[in-house]
Amino acid sequence: MITTALGMRDDKAVYAAGAVVWRLVEGKLRVLLIHRTKYRDVTLPKGKVDPGEMLAQTAVREVHEETGIRVFLGVPVGVSRYFMRPKRQKVVHYWAAEATDEAIRSSTFVPNSEIAALEWVSLKKARKCLSYPVDLEILDEFERLVDDGVLRTFPIIVLRHAKAIGRSDWEMSDASRPLTERGKKQAAAIVAPLRAFGVRKIITSDAVRCVETITPLAKALDRKPVETGRISQDAWEEGRSDARAVIGKRVRSGKPALLCSHGPVLPDLLTELALATGTMHGSYLGSASALEVAAFSVAHLSATNPGSGIISIETHVPKL
Template identity: 50%
Template sequence: MSQAILAAGTVCWRRVIDPSGDPAGRIMVLLIHRTKQRDVSFPKGKLDPGESMPQAAVRETEEETGLKIHLGVNLGTINYALGAGREKTVQYWAAEVTPQAALASTFTPNDEVQALEWVPLEDARKRLSYKADRELYDVFLRLAAHDLLETFAITLLRHAKAEPRSDLFPVDSLRPLADSGEKQAETLPPILECFGPRRIYSSDAVRCMTTVGPLAEHLDLRIRAKRSLSQDFWDEGDLTKTRKLIGKLVARGRSAVVCSHRPVLPDLARELTLATGSLPGEYLAQAAALPPAAFSVFHISRTRPGAGILGVETYPIKH
């Protein structure tokens, strides 16, 4: 069988306030009517060369619907045969559409998408043309049933490749990034942006601050340097301030990027589980065992953070 064709998409949703109904609003889900295929599905499309799954999901959603979104919890993967020995793999995320994004949509009917249709949560499943889409939507429905659709993301990022310890850099916290690490740092902003970070926290070590520098510039955000995220602080053995910081991030309920060091990351992941009442497991070790410039995205409910971590995605950065 030939190599799988990779694609990514979203299940877009929004709350519409009904003055005569539930004050929390009614959940509506976006379906697209494709022109050539004459079917009803979700926004999706193939990856461009060098593009990651999250980037493709965000780009394809905007191209097909005119909606600018950030990715919520990962819903899973659909695999299906295309014929002639080919297979397609599609990764999906939930994506909340804000009122501002809905108003700013530039969609007009075109050769690819004939129409957009906002459908009540309970009606969307039977409108979908394909069984695989309906099974994916069942995952979305389970999250909705437990009021877990509104999420935020805490991204744990290991700093990019740094210069090795040597006589040139006698103070560990002042070691700069290697040339390859600087290239890694430049590749991070487009993919990290997909998860909608509102704040950037970093160890005060030079190699961490430099890693998130391009992201801060790209998003026009300041870097909040924290010694409690540094390896020097971790070596001292008292993680009280680190626990307090992670607790504040969870309580705030806003997406954030946290850049730190390899030895510190397992404790940061553990603090996330403690702050959300999550069950421990091997997934934590895997999420924290990151090579330089790699990151793990932890999805947490904004309305019910104590429900635990809803999902974790890990992404390596190659260079």
Template identity: 50%
Template sequence: MVLLLHRTKQRDVSFPKGKLDPGESMPQAAVRETKEETGLSVALGSNLGTISYQLSGGSTKTVQYWAAEVTPKAALASTFTPNSEVQALEWVPIGEARKRLSYDPDRELYDVFLQLAEHDLLETFSVTLLRHAKAEARSEEFPHDHLRPLAAAGEDQAETLVPILEAFGPRRILSSTAVRCLSTVEPLAASLSKHVRATPELSQDFWDAGDLGQLRRLVGRIVARGKNVVLCSHRPVLPDLVRELTLATGSLPGSYIEKAAALPPAGFSVFHLSRTRPGAGILSVETYPLKH
């Protein structure tokens, strides 16, 4: 079943969407707007793409979409009531939703969703690769690389990351043993009331030692487990993490892989994978260089 919105003023049928609040990221807005319009709390699944169209005043509006899943119990517990924006919610069989939609761009977007459904790829999980936030430079005060703390700007970045990463529903948080990585994910862990698993395989010291076999085994276990996870690591380690994720899922290499690994401090890439068919490859990847 697929959820459609009957909008009040427009008298049309569409998907949940809305406008960004000041300083808000698209993933944050997607979760917030879905909650406001439907009463449903969701975690974002596969990225389905974007739609751009002209508004009456001549400006262009761009909308980014994700798939998201809710349980029947959650659907029944929705707090939705008809209002000035949304007249009604309608759960429609997956094969009937396309013809109910009012606009061609929505139907084209839905075709992407249908492709996933036809190949049994709707049930997904995410692996988020996160580069640590900005750290203090090595100096006489901080001579040991793994003990370097976050700079003041990095502490701000770590706080900014929390609601963006929460939009993808992380269930586990793994971090390099370096202080700057552990400090980057500490606010996220506190917000989610989760424990951070300090993981030597994600550290730069471990990578410098050249034993990539354990990194490969770590990625293999993560893919096999099929749970939403955040991995916080370092710039030199990220390309190998992405390569191992590509190999573990049978994905095709390409420039998108290199882009996903080339992250600035506090930047992250989200890889969406099939929970039922993890060998089907990377279904979508989205990269976020954190804006200040």
């Protein structure tokens, strides 16, 4: 299993993100290479993080800007590190990302001053064409997923609500505590990173701070969230929460889903996800559930056999 934490960064490094974009053509796997005009090289689509962006958001944006193809991110496939002049390290995070037929048809790509051409090739040809050894290392991890039969996946995302007014500063019920101004900014900032994973279903604790956290995302997706007391902190404290039922339904559905809850409830959600998918317990569960406010963990499951275990889990932490 791949476990990744994407939050703390070295201020001296330059960060970027991209994807190994793939598709099936008459049952045969093809990956997308870009031929860059200025550098006269062949590489994978990627680009530098814009101010205020989270890495997943960057990956999706850069793929679209360079290829015209809109994708959702699948499993992480590694990080490349190399030095730029003058001795400044560049760190590039990659994900696998399937390009649907519809997304390819909708692409408006034309050769330009940055990208001279796009090319769909086999893995064997990609190895011959790629200009840089670091890209080959990313392709190695991608090919491992192919060999394991777990390339097509869906995510279940566990999100801790954004910053809320403290209990000591609130005279009404705990469940009615709203977000602070910082919390509202956090809720807005995580919309694009969450959309990068193709969220289709939103389930949230019925506490106000959770509902307010997912409201900007729900509006952006034009989807009505499901509010439930089964994953609320009140229910957890009273011993009547039911993380198992909520997680079980999401695993069976096989569709990208987001669950927004509270710090004390998150370990139960991740534990139930491990149980529902037959995944071995380990320290990764504690790391993935020990989230800061507005942070989220993405668990990737096999689309064809979700009971085969969590393939990868990654944690994203907003800067705000």
